[in-house]
Amino acid sequence: MFSGSVRTDMKVAIGAILAVFLWTGTASADVLDRGAFAAALCGDAASLGSAAEAVTRRAADLSRDDLAWAAQPLRGILERRLVCLGTSAVLLDRPGAGEGRSVVSGDPQPAAGARASVLGLRQRALVETADGVLALLAAPQVEARAAGLWAAERRIAAVPDGVFARAEAAETDAGLKAAIARVAEAAALSSPDPQRRLAAIDRVAGAPSSNALSRLSALKADAAYAADPAFRAALDAGIAQVERAVAVGNGLAILYNGLSFASILFMAAAGLAIIFGLMGVINLAQGEFIMIGAYATYGVQEALRLIAPAWLDLYLILAIPVAFLATALVGIAIEALVLRHLYRRPLMSLLATWAVSLFLINLVRVAFGTRNLQFTMPSYVSGGIALYADFVVTWNRLFAIGFAAGTLVLTLLVLRATPLGLNIRAVTQNRDMAGCLGIPTRQVDRLAFGFGSGLAGLAGVALAPIYSVNPQMGATFIIDSFMVVVLGGVGTVVGTLIAALGVGQINVLIEPFYGAVAAKVIVLVGIILFLQWRPEGLVAARRRR
Amino acid sequence: MSALVVESLSVVFGGFRALDDLSLAIDAGEIRGVIGPNGAGKTTLLDVISGITRARSGRVTLGEAIDLTRSSEAEIARAGVRRKFQRPSVFPALSVRENLEIGCGAGCPPAERSRRIVEALTIAGLESQADRLAGLLAHGEKQWLEIAMVLASDPRVILLDEPVAGLSDEETERTVGLIRGLRRPDRAIVVVEHDMAFVEAVADRVTVLHEGRTLYEGAMAGARAAPRVIEVYLGR
Amino acid sequence: MNAVTGSLAATRAAAPMPVQRRYDAGLLGLVAALVGVALILGLAKPETYLVNAIGQLAALAILAVSLDLVWGYLGILSLGHGLFFAIGGYVCAMHLSAHAYAVTGTAPDVMQFMGWASLPFYWTGMTSAPYALVLAIALAVLVAFLFGWASFRSRVNGVYFSIISQALVYVAMLLMFRNDTGFGGNNGMTSFTLLFGFAMGAPGTVLTLTIVTILALAAVLIGCGRLVASGIGRQMLACRDDETRLRTLGYGTTALKLKIWCLSAAIAALAGILYVPQVGIINPRVLAPDLSLEIAVWVAIGGMGRLSGAVIGAVLVNALKFWLTAAMPEAWPFILSGLVLLVVLVLPNGLLDLGRLKPTWLSRGMPR
Structure with a gap:
């Protein structure tokens, strides 16, 4: 847990640097700097990973248009269709094609002499998560959104609450909507942020069921239960409340x-x-x-x-x-x-x-x-x-x-x-x-x-x-x-x-x-x-x- | 001396007051006629005295001290209160003699028993029918057998519920004689009946009931003359 | 009182129901015939299966007599008499299992099903036959007393009593279907090997059991015959036809009914005790409401209110059942229901009415 927090803190720090680098506009209306984003994708492995991570974290606030746009190059990376000419990213129709379109402008652009983007193991996971989150939020087909949810769930700690909240609010398919809510709750319960966990416990206790009871009871095995008195008190209170309601x-x-x-x-x-x-x-x-x-x-x-x-x-x-x-x-x-x-x-x-x-x-x-x-x-x-x-x-x-x-x-x-x-x-x-x-x-x-x-x-x-x-x-x-x-x-x-x-x-x-x-x-x-x-x-x- | 005293008796069925604070006293040696229109509470009164129906309030006292409202039917019967029902209630599967044996009661000594049976058979005029099944008797004979069953226990109080219902004039006349013959100084007899002429012929005094209350008590001639009785009983 | 407006109360004014009350020729003849059958069996020693079938019929006849005693003579139709029969049967089965366990060391099925190392405490002393016999009768009488006392003192009678007694046997069946009761649950108890140390299926054992059962039936008939001919018998009939009237003549009918009811339960338990070693099995199905109803059917078919009728009905219906459930199992329920309707509608006094077939039900009603 501790090592996890340290790693998270580091990520937060990198994110902060990147935010300065990518963030333009105000916090309330987040707009993606497409050029900087495309350039980051063509940077080294670390900058690629950071870009993916940042877009994931900001996904809840970006416009639908930005999301749909960013989804293209990320998907391209995973499908080996994104190549770089210097810092200029070009998206191909199929891997190895001689010509593609500029990621930023969308204009046709020859791809001769372009190099493939750098994708390490760690970056791959970050890109997959970002891809999943973007699909969940912006994909037009229900199947694609469901696949996105599945991808996001695999690395749930990296996905902010707001993503699930936004996805749930926008979702039109009832089954998927319920699945999103379930995943969001699990995300919050296992969140590294103590405040977020407490809020999640409150929320779960507020919608009591025997399922909720078993999920809350499982948290008693969490290290924080022994270590953190506030957490223990909140969890015990939540369990008691759910038990009463279930009875x-x-x-x-x-x-x-x-x-x-x-x-x-x-x-x-x-x-x-x-x-x-x-x-x-x-x-x-x-x-x-x-x-x-x-x-x-x-x-x-x-x-x-x-x-x-x-x-x-x-x-x-x-x-x-x-x-x-x-x-x-x-x-x-x-x-x-x-x-x-x-x-x-x-x-x-x-x-x-x-x-x-x-x-x-x-x-x-x-x-x-x-x-x-x-x-x-x-x-x-x-x-x-x-x-x-x-x-x-x-x-x-x-x-x-x-x-x-x-x-x-x-x-x-x-x-x-x-x-x-x-x-x-x-x-x-x-x-x-x-x-x-x-x-x-x-x-x-x-x-x-x-x-x-x-x-x-x-x-x-x-x-x-x-x-x-x-x-x-x-x-x-x-x-x-x-x-x-x-x-x-x-x-x-x-x-x-x-x-x-x-x-x-x-x-x-x-x-x-x-x-x-x-x-x-x-x-x-x-x-x-x-x-x-x-x-x-x-x-x-x-x-x- | 009063053999049977009824004090402020009330019986309620659902919302209907069958007996409403009714009181009356019957003397030993007396034959009391109880008359009244349908629903006046005549049969209910007998039901309470014989323990079949429980009173909501009030007391029924036998002799000096026995409170009948707290006793079971069998205890009341063993105390010497016997009843003849409106429908002839004899045991059809038993012979006339066996019916009378049952009527004698379980505690009756054997020597006494056979004497009483013969006596009861004679009074009811059923000597020749002694070994027939009671269920095969004619209606009038069943009425007499039931009176004889009541008699066989040598009761202190006899309650007769419509003893001449469904009988011919000739049979009614015979029944008048039979009931007059039951009178003893130590015995009280209550006769409930619709037939005014019959009541006049057997009863010493009458009680006229109406809606669970006493309307008149006294000689039959007086009852016939009382304006309230005429109004209620003759339906004007 | 005309026939069209006939009411419940009218039963009291209806024609008397003929009953067999004294040692008439029928009853005495039947007892003599039973003793004769026992003698013939003892001398001729026919095929074992036949002897066994006769013995089972005799046990069922005892059961029918026990019901006729309360229904035919006291007007109490028990639709739960299978309960007392089962109490006798179960205690007998416990004795047989415990006896075999003590002699041969083979653990009873009950222990094997449940994986128990020893029998539950209430099996204590079951190896003793006299104890088991007394316990079976006492238990049946106790259950009958509690149920009868509660019912009779609150004046539950007639159809009410019948359906509550049926609920009682139904509940007992559900209870015995449970496996953790220690009575074999669903499977019941079976594979008895020894009776008083003798091999269970051996011709000699079967013959002896059958003769004992027939003689028990004869003894029950004589005893019940004396009872119904006595002053108590008169009170029973009086109580059956008009209980309120009998009470107002100074008789405590609750005690009377309770005594006869308990006696009937004891006789039914005796029938169960004799029946189980002959069929070699007992399970909760003897507690099925249908079986208890069938007992009433035997009595009705033979003619209720006649001890000999109960015997004849039980023997005829069960012999027919033995034969037909093997020969045409699909048809048996239809034949049984047809028989019941025939008897109920056309022969109110059972088969004895066959002699004077006229539709009495058209002209006059029968009490109960």
Whole structure:
């Protein structure tokens, strides 16, 4: 480090001399003295190297025009196309050509008797760096700028901050822009200038992520950490700040994942709870209704691929009505064929719906195979937006959450504002009385069962971009859905919502610390204990014995 | 002497006050009729006394000291308070005799038990049906069997919830006789019923409930004449 | 109460469900037949695989009886009875592994998978068969007691109880799938070599195991038969049909349910103890919710509320399963689901309804 600083100091001194020699004009508007620069290139090895170094250091302040101009002879040196007649530099079109153009004036000039510029090993590196910096700042093609960045990164200590700042500001390609920012940060962190390092640490800590944390942590191995108390204090503070932010970001990410899991649970359990409240039947095939929804989504995707490939991205939207109707119809068929006969035997209806689920799983297995379905990810559910630290709001989960919110509104609207909803609530509270008042209770049962099944189908659409879709997928959700129904209470959408949020979040919160299994155990034990306190669940529907 | 005292009892379901600061006292040896329109709180009152529904506030005291609002259904039943439900609640998979055995209670000595069963069978007029499954009885017979089950435990307080609902005139008449026959000096009987004529025939006094409160208490003739009762009960 | 507006509460007014309550000819005949089968097997010594299959069926029949006791007679449908079965099975497997380890010195698979030098502390004493037997039953009863106590005292019943019991067995399955629990994880425990010092697969051992299992089944049937014919049995039926009514007649139904529930768990654990040495393996798949549901299916097919029905259902369905999963594995799930729907819709009393095939479900509902 010390020897490095000494060398740097020497460079600074040489640079200062050269600056006097090359620098004309004011500091705010730096203008390259092209003649002096061209002459320096034709000087001895030391002057060539110094010229390259100086142009590198001043690159951030030079005009774009100067940069583009200086890039030509430097590239020429590397490609052996620059020759010198005394101190006059001539640029050839190809190495060994008999005629070229004057570097300063651009006029044609014969190259007979010219000597090649002197390029030592050390100078070569300086020229390459200068070439890279100039390319990064002034090359018209993105590939050339990317190559320039790569060259600059190799000798990053020699490149001033301003170069990266200017390049990043001017860059139009998003990928390259991010790469420049990354390199600039690394440059600053390993800078020989202590002030610059401290500022860099501050900057890195100001944009926290686990990546930033690992980069800052790596600096603890730096000699300055042991030697320089100010540096150590700044670094420790920076690390602490990033650690806090990363923890908060991870917490947010966990909550977000929990929210999306809760959304799926809510959609699966809302149907269960409504049906249970109405008919006293728990549908063990609800998980398979989710599966049907997901397979219907797949069907819509494949149909679009065949009929209208241009619209393929819209399949998730188009699948919403299709999946709802498909599952609702399956539900209505099952109600009409099986459950209708079992309303007085709720325990037997458990067996019957289990048989239905067994049948559906195996039907799908035979028809589609057991492998996970492949979904193309439309742009609106791929990627996400980085919000804070490592917390990325991914569109696919946001889709599920928004979807569940929509389902909640739809369910509340259906229950509160439609004749069917009024009938469902009436029959849930007092079936006999509702029957006496002329409400067709059996028809209400059937439509409600179709509606509840359709909600499970919607859950299938929402989870298609997140979870694997295969014949056994229903089992993943059914037990958690039971827990939600038991916790939330019978026949209440609000209770189901609160319970789904609780079960979803608790599952996801416990998982990172004690594992998925412990999460399930804790949720189950928690619910059993909760029932000691409130046997009817969170929100109890009043009913007459 | 009061056998059963209800003091400022309140029961709330959600936002609905089923019983609102209700108080009443029933004497030993008395048959009390409780009438009132639908939703007046009649069945809720019986539910609280028999421990099925918990009161938000108030007390129900049996005899001198037993607080029923703090007891479980089984403890209340063992203390001598027995109830007949609105729907005939007999055990369909058991025979009539077995239903009565269950009705006697677990602590009943065997000698006493067979005597009480025979007595209960006679009172209910089900001697010839003793070995039939209760589920196969006619509706009226189920009502009587349930009264007989209540009786078999020799209770101090009998709560009857609509004992003549769904019965023919002839069966109702027989039930009047049956209930009058249950009266003993050390026993209080509460009859909840819609049928005014029936209540007049069995009850010594009536309590008219409305919206969880007492509207009238006294002789049936007085109830028929009270303007408030007429207004509420006859729906004017 | 007309059929169209039938409600949950209406179950109380519905027609009685026939149950087998006394030592009727069916039950006594079945016990006699079982003893007869045991005798014939002992004398004729048929092919070992057949003997083994009969023994497995008898163990599963015990399991079915344990469920019928709580479902058919007490109205509690457990969809998690596989848990108690598995507790018996796992403890038995631990005993067999520890026993073989002590005699032959071959380390059990569990140790080899995990690279352990010795068995975890909870394996202590597993070499003793009486200790393992007592532990298996006690553990099953303890788990049943804790779960039952929490559920029954908060009046969790009916469908609620069923789905919570299913969650219980599901959670237990996830727990046992973990490899670090010391019970073999995903692979479970297998390759048992010795039973009381006798070679595991030897014809004599298999025959003895089968006969013991059949006699255990006969004993369970006699015991449960006496129980359901007693005063307790009357209370069970009363509780099944109207628990609130029974409470208002002065009976503490929570204690009654808890006692029978624990007894049922003990019988299920016994079935597991007898089953594992016959199949030679136990793994977390016995805790799959589907298996627990299948037990209910056996009972429903044989006819719930009849001890003999549970036995007949378990034997028929499992014999069919043995045969069909080998002959046409793809078709078995469809046949099973078809059977369930057939029984549930057309034969509410199980196969015994075949004798008097009329669609009772059209005219009147059945309780639960």
